[in-house]
Structures are given as structure tokens and as C-alpha cells.
Amino acid sequence: MAAVCVAVISKQNFPLYLRSVNPQNEADLQFQYLVHASIDVVEEKVSTLGTPKAGQDPREHYLGLLYPSEQYKVYGYATNTRVKFILVVENTTSQSRDTEMKMLFKNLHVAYADMLCNPFYTPGQKITSRTFNNAVSSIFQMSKGFTSKE
Amino acid sequence: MSTSLRFLEELLQPPRCLVAMSGLDVRNNAVHRAVWDEFTQGGRRSERKPILYRNMPPDHLYPKTSEPTNYEESKPLGVLKSNWLRKQCLEVPSLVVFFFDLDWDESQWEEKETECASKIEVIRAALEGRATEIVIVLLQTTPPIPVGDPSSLTSERATALCSLCGLPRLNLFALPFTDRPLGFIIRLEDAFYKKSLQYYSHEISKIKAHKEIVMKASPSHPLLLRHQFKIAFYTEMKEEPANALKLYQTAYNHLLDSMFLSEDKIMEFKLIAGFLSYKICQLCFSEDEPLSAIQQFRRHVDRFGKEQGTRPLSFQHHEWMSRQFSAFGDIFSEAVKRGLKAIQTQNPGMYYHQAAMSAIARKKLSHNLCHEASITPPSELATPPETTYYGQRPWRVGLTDDLPSSKEKRLTYIRTLQAQEFKIEHSWLIIPLLSKAVSYFKNHNSERMISHLKVLMGEEYYQVKEYEKALVLLRGVVEVYRREQWWKTLSSVLQTLLRCAYLLGHLQDYFLFSMELISYYIPISTEEKTRIQHNALALFSGQAPDPEPGVPHDVQVSAYQLWADEKNSVQPSQFTVQASSAACFIECKTVFSQSSVLADSPIQLHIYLRSSAPLPVSLTKLVVLFYQEEYNKWCLVGEPFTLAPCLAKNFAFSFPVVQSSVGDRLEVHAVEAVMGEEGGREVTMVWSNGVSERFTSLPQDPAWRKIRVRNSTLIKPRVPGLELGVDHGNPALTSEYFPLCVSVASCEPRPLRDLVVSLSLTDKITVDGKNTAELYGAIPLTPTAHHKKQSLELFFDSLDPGAKISENVFLSTHTIGERTLAINASYSVDGVVREEWEPVTCVCQKSFSFPVSTVKPFDVTYRLMSTKFKVIDAVSFDEPFIWSPRYTACRHGNSTSTTPVWICRLM
Amino acid sequence: MTTRGKRAAETLYDKPLSSKGKLEVNLSTYAFLFSEIVQYSHGRVTSLSQLHEKLSDLGKHAGFRMIDVLCLREKTPKRETRLVNHLLYIQKTLWKTLFYKEADRLEQATASESTFYLFEDDPVVNRFISVPKDQSSLNCAAFVAGIIEGFLNGTQFACKVRAFALKDQPSTTAFEIKFEDSVITRDKMLESVK
Structure with missing residues (x-):
């Protein structure tokens, strides 16, 4: 269940940050398309969060599995300020556990909030902070650790 | 090999019982034709049974059964014979219906009888070894004889005929061909169906018996799979979908357990697994269990998705994957049409998308692997023969695991397959899948997903040189990416569009796309941008742009021609581009x-x-x-x-x-x-x-x-340089012609013209419909309605700079209180803004309002007094009294009362 | 930013060693930093109102970022959309996060329905600032006003916030929050929809 791509989407739906584990040209473009297409599902889920349905906890930020494709699974997370985090993981036969994904997202959210507190960062611009990059690298490492556990 | 990878139509359709019609001369005999039509296309479809009728000539040779081999000793050569499905669906009937024109009161009964019997013999010989029953239907022209009528002639003849043909009495039917044979036909069909079901049940029990024997011998014999598949198939034919589903699932699980891990067997098992999975999913959907269908499919794909097979033929794996996805998408969409509700994350479009992605992978592989094979001369190629069993490699047939495979044969076959693969135009397979996916996603308003699919489609159109279509498709997509500001994807789409525009010689589009590509937002290298800009600017000096990199050579030539035509076209091309909505440079x-x-x-x-x-x-x-x-x-x-x-x-x-x-x-x-x-x-x-x-x-x-x-x-408007003033001695007295002195002083550097000063009463207080205040231009001697005005205008011709004029107007109010008047002065003056421009005439206005308070001038009160200066109430006749009026002026609050004294007497 | 409570009975030795992730900052540090901010701004402006504006701008930066930080820390997935609830949220949660206590009073102005007053007795920012007599209208709580304004603007409640000291109680600072008409109209619409 190794994460292969992390994306941060702003509230106007353009990417603030998109990084894949192996930055090759071809694959990167594919991730761009994939993440962009998954925003559709995010929007749908966010709009239905307003009306709590049975079984769905309305107090959650975590949106769950957005789009299961053959190679990758896409997970989403939406914050209060309409900033969305998208995580793309490799599709293996093992069952992905929600708790692990939630933990990864939590780390990402904390890293994002930290970066936001930086007075030199203007909200709405591309994220270039090195600390954030390091945090994302550690998320990649952590997700690899999940695979090796199984 | 590739032919057996494809799903056969027999698999895709739900199976129907096969009944063979014999003795119907459809071409020559009108009655026969009518009967045939009624059976196959007749009315009341909802009551009809799922039977497939085939018209066989009377001497048709049915496939022979094979001898049941001794299962314990020999190993089966394969799981499922490749023609088994076809045989069951089209060749081996469960029932043969023999039509014969014979009336009960036929004169030449004996000859006809023997003729019939001989024909039946022929059929029976052809069906030797099979359990198929034969049924005779006598086509009669006489009206039907009611059942149970003890007419000795018919029953006698019927019994005789049956015994001659060697058939039980129940297998004889009579079809009187009257005007409305539909009722009879339906009854006949019911009977046929029952017999069909019997046949299939018999077959199932036969296979079960085999299975018992085999299982006793060795519990995990590979033949068990074959048995299970056959049983499940027959159960499906018998219209028992729930049972069939269970059986298919058992078969699938058994397959998973007993897979041998050698390369050939993998292919075979993969294929059979594909069939089983398809059947399971189809039945799940029709049983209204979509979730289990999806689960099964996921499991199937997860298990077999990694088995790529031998490297040179790995494109076949992707073909198989693509086929699996699109078949699943098909059954899913059938279910959706029947009323299943799909959501955005689970809909047929997703599966078509995956099918397209597999097909694209196949295309890539075929380009890489088959290039060499495509250039080998045909003499070295040989089409591999069809195998007897599904999924087997032709160069392994007839061999056991000990003997080595024939290497040359193998290579030849592989190369042939590669050459065949190379010739296929993959894009035309991919594009319909993508358009199906788009149509499903449209239902869920997934705009971005649709854009992604359209980009893939545009790319495929570009590959097959349909540049117009690609252009049209991708243009809409550009809007979405630009609005959402995904620059990387936008630049990739724009580059494709630029290539298309170049190859079509569209000047306007070419410029439009280059304009966006060289802007600041697009993340491509500066050299690229310079090159594109160079090309775009070359357009305006009348030249054709350089060809884009990555454009195949053969198309470049035609592009040159198009650009040359464009250049030589008669009318000069001028076009407009909306630069504010695009990310222009x-x-x-x-x-x-x-x-x-x-x-x-x-x-x-x-x-x-x-x-x-x-x-x-x-x-x-x-x-x-x-x-x-x-x-x-x-x-x-x-x-x-x-x-x-x-x-x-x-x-x-x-x-x-x-x-x-x-x-x-x-x-x-x-x-x-x-x-x-x-x-x-x-x-x-x-x-x-x-x-x-x-x-x-x-x-x-x-x-x-x-x-x-x-x-x-x-x-x-210009600031007016005018001093406007109204002088008056507040307060006014009621009904007084109160003078207002209006003065205008000009501070303009230039003379004013058309000066108009207007005064008006802003508060219109009326008592009993009559105005309580008026303005007068001058004091009239006898005020008439003509003189009374609510607003007054004073016209002056011109006013020189620094001059001052004043005029008196009069106000007469009749009620006490404060009145508001407004005064407005407007004039025009020439002005010169700058020397090089013409002088302008500005109209200026100045206005303000001012209050005028009105008071009563004086009050009159009186006192009655007697001559002794005592105040009295009443006056008596002829008695002098003193009437002393008192005047109080209200002006300054003091009362200056003068008290004249009048001595009066009433007369 | 939180302050340490001035409880005379507890000394430094009574407190636990590691504050376990409690997000506290030393009061003196904060006061020092703030005084530097005020001095820096003071040296670059020419009038009092400009000083207020500068402090307010700095506060807006901080306020805007507080939205995301609070969102992370409070773990509630829903933001308040109603006006009064949002102001209560500011009074309780935001103030607690910033100053470790709640703001004292929240009132609506009787004159106009788009103006609200938030009162705080003895705000931290003003504790170490003595205002000279000739600049008596200086109130460094303009910084906090900026925080509130940044927070509200970022959560789509457009407004203007002003800070001033009450005449009869000079230690109490009032923050006047004036919302734009669009916000009030929207709130009324939401009210009617419910």
C-alpha cells in the first residue's frame, strides 16, 4: 500500500502541491489527470456531507476511497477551509485500512497547518516549503512501512 | 490462439434450449414457411419459452458422441474442448421435431406411414448415442379433433404410426394449420420445452455420474472442472439461475484451487476463469446482486491481472484484460438500463475506462514488440492452428511435459501472431470504449473525469490522423483545465492541439494555441517557447511554420501542401482572438x-x-x-x-x-x-x-x-464659479408680498451665457386644495391666478466675469410656519481644457434651498367696557359702551399695543 | 499563543516539567516581541491612524492563518455559518487558543444590527504598554482587532473591526465589529431557510 503521489488542492481547485515518489515525466502527467478527475468525487462527497446520512459520521474530514482504478486507489480528505488533500496509493490485493490512511492524512494536515503559519507563505500560492517537502517524504516512507508490515 | 481468446457469442447470450426442426421445407412450401415463422417470430412473446429453433435438413448429420474414456488412467488433455459450447448451443439439439404432412383421413395412409417411419429412422441413426428425443408433428389441414373424442380412426392411426416409428404415443402431436394456429403452437412449445428440460436434466445426471466415478478415483482430478462447468451450463439452460450461479461459483473456486503453475496451463485456466467469471457476474446482475458481481469481478481481476504470459505475446494479456473490463461494463450497463442505480464511484463508465486503459497498454506493447515481426516476409509466417481445447498453445499440443516443445514451430507461430497484432488499428478499438465511458460519466456530471477521457480520445484520434475530430474534442477540454488552473495538463493538451492545427493548416487555431503556449503560465522550457513563438511570428510574414517535433514524416508532406494553399488563398486572412479569457502571453x-x-x-x-x-x-x-x-x-x-x-x-x-x-x-x-x-x-x-x-x-x-x-x-460636472444669494428679511408676514432679493455674482474667468435662475417652493402645503403660498415676479395690483406661481424663472442673457446682477421676487404665504424654497442657477460657459483641443462648453449648475419663516403680523383682540371703563360681557340696547381693540404685533415678541378707544352705541 | 496564569501561589517548581504539547508561550517573551512590533511600526508611520492600520494589517496575517490552525486543533469538520454562532466561536474558542481565557462579553449594538461589540477586560497586549497623555487614543489592541478581522474575512464574513478603550473603564477594551450588508442579508436568508 505504498503511496505514490500526494496532492494538495486549493479551494479554487487548482493544485498547490503535487508530488509523486518517482518524478518521471510520463507518470507525473498521469497523476495530474487522475488527481484532477478525482476532484469530481470529492465535490460530490463534500456536498452530501451537509446532510448526514445514516452510518456516515458528519464530523469527519476523511472522505475515504474516492476512485478505485486498476492500478491505483485514490483517497481524499477535505478541511474546513476547502483545501483538499489527495493521496494516491498503489493498488495491491491487500485490504487498505482506513485507520492508516487517516493517520497519513492527519500528518499531512499538521504539516500543512505548520506551513501555513509561516508568515512568508501567502495562502493560495504554490507550496515550496522545504519542511513541507520533508514531511511529505516522511509520509511516503511511512506508507511503505505499512506495506512491509503485511 | 487469439480467436479462442475472444468471447464467443454463445457465452455472451444467455443460453437457450436447442430444438431442431426437421422436415420443414421453408423455401418451397408456404404452409411450412408459415409454421416456421410462427415458431420463431410469432406473437405473445411473453408467454414463449426460451427455445432456439434450428431448421435442419432431414438428413442432417448430428455430431457424434465421443466414447467415454477411462478416466482413471488417462490424463485429460485439456479442460474444455473449444467447440463444446458451440456444439451445445447450436449443434446438439435437445429435441428433434419432425414435421410431416399427414391428415387423419389421408387416403394413402399406409404409404405415408412408411415414409414417415423411414425418415424417423434416418434421424434416429444420425442421433445415435445421444439421448435426444424425437417428436412427430403432423401438419394437418382439417380442423382439430377435440381431445378425448373416442374417434376410433384417429386414435387407431395414431397408435399405429407411433408403433411403426418406434416412438411412445406421447411423442405424436397434430398441428392443424388453420387461420390462427398460435394457440396450438404455444401448447406445442410448452410440450417441447418440457421435453427439453428432461433432456438437460438427463445430461446433468449423466455428468454427475461421471463425476462420482472420477471423484472416487482421485478427488482432485482436473476433469472435475470440466464436469462442473458443464453441469452449471446445463442448469442455466434449464432456467434455474440461482442454482446455476452457485454451481458456477463452485467451479470458479475449484479452478482457483487447482491451478497448476506452468505457463501453458495458466493461459488455459485464465481463459476458463474469464468465462466463469463472466457468467457469474451476469447471473449476479440478473439476480439483482450487483455488489457480489462487483466483488467477484474485482477478485477475478486481482488474481489474474498479474499473469502476463510469455513476454513476446504479453499484448494478448492486455487484450484479455481489456475484454474482461468491457464485457463487465456491458453487463453492468445492461443492469443499469434495467433500473439499477449507479453512483459516481461505481458505474459502467469506470469499467469502460479501465478497458480503454488496458487497450492503450496493449497498443504500446504491440508497437514495441511486434515491430520486428511486421517486417518478416510472409513466407516465414504460418498461422497457428486452432486447438481442440480452449486456451492451449498450439505448439504444445500433443506433447506432455517431458518432451521439449518444437522451438521453430513456436517461434514461427509467435511471429505470425505478432505480425497480425501489428496490423490491427488499436485506436479504433479504444475510441468506442472511451466514448461509452464518457456517456456514462455524463450522467453523474463528472466534468473532470469526462475531460480526462476526452483527452485520451483526442490522443487516439490524433494517432489515427483524424485531426478535425481531435481538434473539436480537445477544444472543450482546454476550457476546463484553464479555468481550474492545472497548467501542466493544459500544456500537454495544448501541445497536442498545436500539432493538430499545424497538420490541418488552420491558421487561426494555430495562432490561438501558440499564443497560450508561450505565455508565462505554461510550464514548458524556454527553448520550446522560443521555437513556438518563432513559428507563430513567421505566420505574419506570410510563411508557413516549421513542422512540430514528433509529427510523423508522411503527414508533414500533406501539411506543407495545406499551408501553401493557405498562403496562396485569395482573401487576406484577418481574424480576431479573445485574449482576455485565454491565458494569453x-x-x-x-x-x-x-x-x-x-x-x-x-x-x-x-x-x-x-x-x-x-x-x-x-x-x-x-x-x-x-x-x-x-x-x-x-x-x-x-x-x-x-x-x-x-x-x-x-x-x-x-x-x-x-x-x-x-x-x-x-x-x-x-x-x-x-x-x-x-x-x-x-x-x-x-x-x-x-x-x-x-x-x-x-x-x-x-x-x-x-x-x-x-x-x-x-x-x-464642472464646479460652478458662481455666487448665488437670496436676501430677505426673515420672517415674512402672512399674506405679505415678501420681497426676496436674488443676486448672482460671477467668479468665472469667462462670460456666462444663458443664465437661468429658478425659484420654486419645495414643500407643497395645500389647504382645501388651494396653495398656501405663491411667488410673484412683481407685485401685481390685482392678483389673479395668472400671477400666482409655484415656481418662477428668471432669465438673464449673459454675465460678464466679476459682474453682479440682482432681481427682486416676491413671496406671499398664507399660513404660519416655515416654508422651504429652492433656488437653482444654471448657465453655460466656454472653457478651454487644453490649447490643442477645441474649446468646450460646460453647463454648470448651482442650487441650494433656504427656509423662510412666516409669522402673523399682528393679533387683534378687543374688550367691551362700560362708559365707566368697567369690563362688561353684554351690551344693552341704546346704551353706549366702549369697544377697545388691542393690537398685538407678533414680530419681536413684544406687544406694542395701541389701545384706541371707540365709543359706540347700538341703534 | 497562550499566557501563563498569574497565580501567586504556584511557583515555577510546582509546574510539571514538560508541558506535554500544551501550546504555551512565555508571557514576557510575547510582551517583548509585541513591544518590538509596536516600536517598529511606530518608527515607520506618521500618524496615529496609520499606526493602527499597520498593527491591524499585521493582525490580519495572523488571524487568517488561525483559521486553518483552529480547524486542525479543534477537530470539528464543520465551520459556523451563522453570524451569532460564529462570533460566539470567536469569543470562546479563538480567544482561548490565543489568550487562554474567553473574551468577556459579546453584545449587539442597539443602533444597528450589523455592529457587534466584543469586550475584554485588561487585554494582554495592552498590559505592558503605557500610553502617553498626548496620544491617548492609541490602543495597541488594534493588533487583536486585526486578528479578528483577518479571521472573519477569511471565513467569508466581510467586516471591519476597530478597537478602542471605554471611556469610563480605561482598562477595558472594546472591539467594534461592523459587518457588511451582504453578510447580514445572507444571515437573514439562512435564518428564513431554516
Whole structure:
């Protein structure tokens, strides 16, 4: 269940940050398309969060599995300020556990909030902070650790 | 090999019982034809049974059964014979119906009987070994004899016929062909169906018996799979979908357990697993269990998705995957049509998308692997033969695991397959899958997913050289990516579009796409941008642009031709481009220096243009258009100018106010810049409202960001240089002709003209419908209605600078209180804003309101007194009394009372 | 930013060693930093109102970022959309996060329905600032006003916030929050929809 791509989407739906584990040209473009297409599902889920349905906890930020494709699974997370985090993981036969994904997202959210507190960062611009990059690298490492556990 | 990979139609359709019709001469005999039509296409479909009728000639040879081999000793050569399905669905009937024209009261009964019997013998011989029953239907022209009628002739004859043919009495039916045979036919069909079901049940029990034997011998014999498949198939034919589903699932699980891990067997098992999975999913959907179908499919794909097979033929794996996905998508969409509700994350479109992705992978592999094979001469190629069993490799047939495979044969076959693969035009397989996916996603309003699919489709169209279609498709997609500011994907799409535009020789589109590609937002290298800009600028000097890299050579030639045609076309091409909505390489900002302008001061307007292209850009003209068209002639730059990269150029305009627009808001309608040659190719870039779109995702140049846009300004009237005053001695007395002295003094440097001063009463207080105040120009001797006015105007011709005039008007009020009057002076004066412009005539106005309070002049009270100066109430007749009036002036609050005394006497 | 409570009975030795992730900052540090901010701004402006504006701008930066930080820390997935609830949220949660106590009073102005007053007795920012007599209208709580304004603007409640000291109680600072008409109209619409 190794994460292969992390994306941060702003509230106007353009990417603030998109990084894949192996930055090759071809694959990167594919991730761009994939993440962009998954925003559709995010929007749908966010709009239905307003009306709590049975079984769905309305107090959650975590949106769950957005789009299961053959190679990758896409997970989403939406914050209060309409900033969305998208995580793309490799599709293996093992069952992905929600708790692990939630933990990864939590780390990402904390890293994002930290970066936001930086007075030199203007909200709405591309994220270039090195600390954030390091945090994302550690998320990649952590997700690899999940695979090796199984 | 590839033929057996494909799903056969027999698998895709739900199976139907096969009943063979014999003895029907459809071509010559009209009655036979009618009977045949009734059976196959007749009415009352809802009551009909799922039977497939086939018309066999009477001497048709049915496939022979094979001898049951001794299962314990020999190993089966394969799981499922490749023609088994076909045989079961089309060849081996469960029932043979023999039609024979014979009436009960036929004169030549004996001969007919023997004829019938012999024909039956022929059929029986052909069906030897099978359990298929034969049924005779006598086509009769006489009306039907009711059942149970003890007419000895018919029953006698019937019994005789049956015994002669060797069939039980029940297998004989009579079909009187009257006008409406439908009822009979349906009854016959019911009977046929029952017999069919019997046949299949018999077959199932036969296989079960085999299975028992085999299982006793060795519990995990590979034949068990075959048995299970056959049993499940027959169960499905018998219309027991729930049982069939369970059996298929058992078979699938058994397959998973017993897979041998050698390469050949993998292919075979994969294929059979594909069949089983398809059947399971189909039945799940029809049993209204979509979730289990999806689960099964996922499991199936997860398990077999990794088995790529031998490397040179790995494209076949992707073909198989693609087929699996699209077949699943098909059954899913069938279910959706039947009323299943799909959601955005689980809908047939997803599966079509996956099928397309597999097909694209197949295409890539085939390009890489089969290139060599495509150039081998045909003499070295040999089509591999069809195998007897599904999924087996032809070069392994007839061998056991000990003997080595024939290497040369193998290589030849592989190469042939590769050559065949190479010839296939994959894009035409991919495009329908993608368009099906798009249609499903449209139901869920997944705009972005649809854009992604359209991009893939556009790419495929480009590959098959359908450039028009690609252009049309991708144009819509560009909007989405630009609006959401995904620059990387936008640049990739734009590059494809540029190639298409180049290959089609579309001048306008080519320029449009290059314009966006060289802008600041698109993340491609500077060399790329320089190259694109160079090409785009070459357009305007009448040349054709250089071909795009990556364009195949053969198409380049035709492109050259198209560009040459474009160049030689008669009319000069001038076109307009909306630069404000695109991420153009030139950005525009309009700034009015002030937010409001007086009518006699010049308007200052700055237009800033900034180019982010790598090379300098030269433009020939710049025009600013306003909503008020009178201003259009002022802002024009006619000489060519150059924009250096990343430097903002400022164009300053100042122009006078057009007096008719005083009080309006002057707004810029559009800014137009022209690039190109006069009379040659020209492009006009238009920025509507004078501003280009602001994309916030990328940081902008701080100097550029500091420029604040102000694209409208309010035109205020000129400040009047006039002193207006009204003099009056407040308060007025009621009904007095109260004089108001209106004075006008001019502080203008130039003489005024057309000075009009108007006074009016603003509060209209009426008592009993009559106005309580009026204005008079002069005191009339006898006031008539003509003189009384509510508003008054004074006209003066002109006033010199520094002069002062005054005039008296009169106000007469009849009620006490405060009245408000308004005075307004308007005049026109010439002004010169700047020497080079014409003098303007400004209309100025000044007004204010002032109150006038009215008081009663004096009050009169009186006292009655007696001659002794005592106050009395009443007066008596003929008695003198003193009437003393008292006058109180209200003016200053003091009462100055004069008390004259009148001595009166009533007479 | 939180302050340490001035409880005379507890000394430094009574407190636990590691504050376990409690997000506290030393009061003196904060006061020092703030005084530097005020001095820096003071040296670059020419009038009092400009000083207020500068402090307010700095506060807006901080306020805007507080939205995301609070969102992360409070773990509630929903933001308040109603006006009064949002102001209560500011009074309780935001103030607690910033100053470790709640703001004292929240009132609506009787004159206009778009103006609200938030009162705080003895705000931290003003504790170490003595205002000279000739600049008696200086109130460094303009910084906190900026925080509130940044927070409200970022959560789509456009407003203007002003800070001033009450005449009769100079230690109490009032923050006047004036919302734009669009916000009030929207709130009324939401009210009617419910």
C-alpha cells in the first residue's frame, strides 16, 4: 500500500502541491489527470456531507476511497477551509485500512497547518516549503512501512 | 490462439434450449414457411419459452458422441474442448421435431406411414448415442379433433404410426394449420420445452455420474472442472439461475484451487476463469446482486491481472484484460438500463475506462514488440492452428511435459501472431470504449473525469490522423483545465492541439494555441517557447511554420501542401482572438488616473501591456474602445511598437470630456491590439473590459501586480464659479408680498451665457386644495391666478466675469410656519481644457434651498367696557359702551399695543 | 499563543516539567516581541491612524492563518455559518487558543444590527504598554482587532473591526465589529431557510 503521489488542492481547485515518489515525466502527467478527475468525487462527497446520512459520521474530514482504478486507489480528505488533500496509493490485493490512511492524512494536515503559519507563505500560492517537502517524504516512507508490515 | 481468446457469442447470450426442426421445407412450401415463422417470430412473446429453433435438413448429420474414456488412467488433455459450447448451443439439439404432412383421413395412409417411419429412422441413426428425443408433428389441414373424442380412426392411426416409428404415443402431436394456429403452437412449445428440460436434466445426471466415478478415483482430478462447468451450463439452460450461479461459483473456486503453475496451463485456466467469471457476474446482475458481481469481478481481476504470459505475446494479456473490463461494463450497463442505480464511484463508465486503459497498454506493447515481426516476409509466417481445447498453445499440443516443445514451430507461430497484432488499428478499438465511458460519466456530471477521457480520445484520434475530430474534442477540454488552473495538463493538451492545427493548416487555431503556449503560465522550457513563438511570428510574414517535433514524416508532406494553399488563398486572412479569457502571453491593464473627473479637466487613461513571451513582440496598432462611442477616436496608437519580454509598456492618453456624457460613468469596453501586416495576415487581440484574466495560482511580477486596475471613471460636472444669494428679511408676514432679493455674482474667468435662475417652493402645503403660498415676479395690483406661481424663472442673457446682477421676487404665504424654497442657477460657459483641443462648453449648475419663516403680523383682540371703563360681557340696547381693540404685533415678541378707544352705541 | 496564569501561589517548581504539547508561550517573551512590533511600526508611520492600520494589517496575517490552525486543533469538520454562532466561536474558542481565557462579553449594538461589540477586560497586549497623555487614543489592541478581522474575512464574513478603550473603564477594551450588508442579508436568508 505504498503511496505514490500526494496532492494538495486549493479551494479554487487548482493544485498547490503535487508530488509523486518517482518524478518521471510520463507518470507525473498521469497523476495530474487522475488527481484532477478525482476532484469530481470529492465535490460530490463534500456536498452530501451537509446532510448526514445514516452510518456516515458528519464530523469527519476523511472522505475515504474516492476512485478505485486498476492500478491505483485514490483517497481524499477535505478541511474546513476547502483545501483538499489527495493521496494516491498503489493498488495491491491487500485490504487498505482506513485507520492508516487517516493517520497519513492527519500528518499531512499538521504539516500543512505548520506551513501555513509561516508568515512568508501567502495562502493560495504554490507550496515550496522545504519542511513541507520533508514531511511529505516522511509520509511516503511511512506508507511503505505499512506495506512491509503485511 | 487469439480467436479462442475472444468471447464467443454463445457465452455472451444467455443460453437457450436447442430444438431442431426437421422436415420443414421453408423455401418451397408456404404452409411450412408459415409454421416456421410462427415458431420463431410469432406473437405473445411473453408467454414463449426460451427455445432456439434450428431448421435442419432431414438428413442432417448430428455430431457424434465421443466414447467415454477411462478416466482413471488417462490424463485429460485439456479442460474444455473449444467447440463444446458451440456444439451445445447450436449443434446438439435437445429435441428433434419432425414435421410431416399427414391428415387423419389421408387416403394413402399406409404409404405415408412408411415414409414417415423411414425418415424417423434416418434421424434416429444420425442421433445415435445421444439421448435426444424425437417428436412427430403432423401438419394437418382439417380442423382439430377435440381431445378425448373416442374417434376410433384417429386414435387407431395414431397408435399405429407411433408403433411403426418406434416412438411412445406421447411423442405424436397434430398441428392443424388453420387461420390462427398460435394457440396450438404455444401448447406445442410448452410440450417441447418440457421435453427439453428432461433432456438437460438427463445430461446433468449423466455428468454427475461421471463425476462420482472420477471423484472416487482421485478427488482432485482436473476433469472435475470440466464436469462442473458443464453441469452449471446445463442448469442455466434449464432456467434455474440461482442454482446455476452457485454451481458456477463452485467451479470458479475449484479452478482457483487447482491451478497448476506452468505457463501453458495458466493461459488455459485464465481463459476458463474469464468465462466463469463472466457468467457469474451476469447471473449476479440478473439476480439483482450487483455488489457480489462487483466483488467477484474485482477478485477475478486481482488474481489474474498479474499473469502476463510469455513476454513476446504479453499484448494478448492486455487484450484479455481489456475484454474482461468491457464485457463487465456491458453487463453492468445492461443492469443499469434495467433500473439499477449507479453512483459516481461505481458505474459502467469506470469499467469502460479501465478497458480503454488496458487497450492503450496493449497498443504500446504491440508497437514495441511486434515491430520486428511486421517486417518478416510472409513466407516465414504460418498461422497457428486452432486447438481442440480452449486456451492451449498450439505448439504444445500433443506433447506432455517431458518432451521439449518444437522451438521453430513456436517461434514461427509467435511471429505470425505478432505480425497480425501489428496490423490491427488499436485506436479504433479504444475510441468506442472511451466514448461509452464518457456517456456514462455524463450522467453523474463528472466534468473532470469526462475531460480526462476526452483527452485520451483526442490522443487516439490524433494517432489515427483524424485531426478535425481531435481538434473539436480537445477544444472543450482546454476550457476546463484553464479555468481550474492545472497548467501542466493544459500544456500537454495544448501541445497536442498545436500539432493538430499545424497538420490541418488552420491558421487561426494555430495562432490561438501558440499564443497560450508561450505565455508565462505554461510550464514548458524556454527553448520550446522560443521555437513556438518563432513559428507563430513567421505566420505574419506570410510563411508557413516549421513542422512540430514528433509529427510523423508522411503527414508533414500533406501539411506543407495545406499551408501553401493557405498562403496562396485569395482573401487576406484577418481574424480576431479573445485574449482576455485565454491565458494569453500579453496581459493588459487599464487604469484611469482618477476615479472621477470634472467636466472641464482632461481625462487621463493609461494602458499597460506586458508580454511574457521569450522573444520581443511587435504590434502595429492599439485601440481603446469605450461604451460611449464618442470617445473612441481619442485613444489610438497607429505606429508599430515592440513589447520587450517581461517589461510593462505604458500608453498614456488624455482627452477632453464630451459634454453629453457628463454624469455618466465612462467605461472601457475593449482594448484591441493588432499584430501582423496591413493587408496581409493580421490578428486582432481583444481584451474585453480592458482587463485580462487574473490567474492567481502563480505569483506575478510585483511591479505588474502593483498596478491597480481602474477601468471606469465617473464624469462629474464642472464646479460652478458662481455666487448665488437670496436676501430677505426673515420672517415674512402672512399674506405679505415678501420681497426676496436674488443676486448672482460671477467668479468665472469667462462670460456666462444663458443664465437661468429658478425659484420654486419645495414643500407643497395645500389647504382645501388651494396653495398656501405663491411667488410673484412683481407685485401685481390685482392678483389673479395668472400671477400666482409655484415656481418662477428668471432669465438673464449673459454675465460678464466679476459682474453682479440682482432681481427682486416676491413671496406671499398664507399660513404660519416655515416654508422651504429652492433656488437653482444654471448657465453655460466656454472653457478651454487644453490649447490643442477645441474649446468646450460646460453647463454648470448651482442650487441650494433656504427656509423662510412666516409669522402673523399682528393679533387683534378687543374688550367691551362700560362708559365707566368697567369690563362688561353684554351690551344693552341704546346704551353706549366702549369697544377697545388691542393690537398685538407678533414680530419681536413684544406687544406694542395701541389701545384706541371707540365709543359706540347700538341703534 | 497562550499566557501563563498569574497565580501567586504556584511557583515555577510546582509546574510539571514538560508541558506535554500544551501550546504555551512565555508571557514576557510575547510582551517583548509585541513591544518590538509596536516600536517598529511606530518608527515607520506618521500618524496615529496609520499606526493602527499597520498593527491591524499585521493582525490580519495572523488571524487568517488561525483559521486553518483552529480547524486542525479543534477537530470539528464543520465551520459556523451563522453570524451569532460564529462570533460566539470567536469569543470562546479563538480567544482561548490565543489568550487562554474567553473574551468577556459579546453584545449587539442597539443602533444597528450589523455592529457587534466584543469586550475584554485588561487585554494582554495592552498590559505592558503605557500610553502617553498626548496620544491617548492609541490602543495597541488594534493588533487583536486585526486578528479578528483577518479571521472573519477569511471565513467569508466581510467586516471591519476597530478597537478602542471605554471611556469610563480605561482598562477595558472594546472591539467594534461592523459587518457588511451582504453578510447580514445572507444571515437573514439562512435564518428564513431554516
